[in-house]
Amino acid sequence: MASDRNQRVWQVVARIPEGKVATYGQVAALAGLPGRSAARQVGYALSALSEDTQVPWHRVVNAKGQVSLRADPERPDYQRWLLEAEGVAFGLGGVLDLARYRWDGET
Secondary structure, eight states: OOOHHHHHHHHHHHTSOTTOBEEHHHHHHHTTOOSTTHHHHHHHHHHTSOTTOOSOGGGEEOTTSBOOOOSOTTOTTHHHHHHHHTTOOBOGGGBBOHHHHBOOSOO
């Protein structure tokens, strides 16, 4: 059974609309996770999702606007591919414009 922390993270991530992203720290704040390791806890919660999940985990990026490395070496560009399919554009160095694509936490 999923922990309360994981459930809160998943509920926040489920609200991120198509074509928008949130940072790990932003999700942590919206989920009410305290402490310096809160963003890391978001990563742990997302890694606990099943492969067939409906939670749009791919919409969570790091604070630099980059896709974080995944433990799955078979699909290193999968998250970026999913975001590009939603209209998110990446610039040089694989960085997306957070000012343009960051979710406001409301809609």
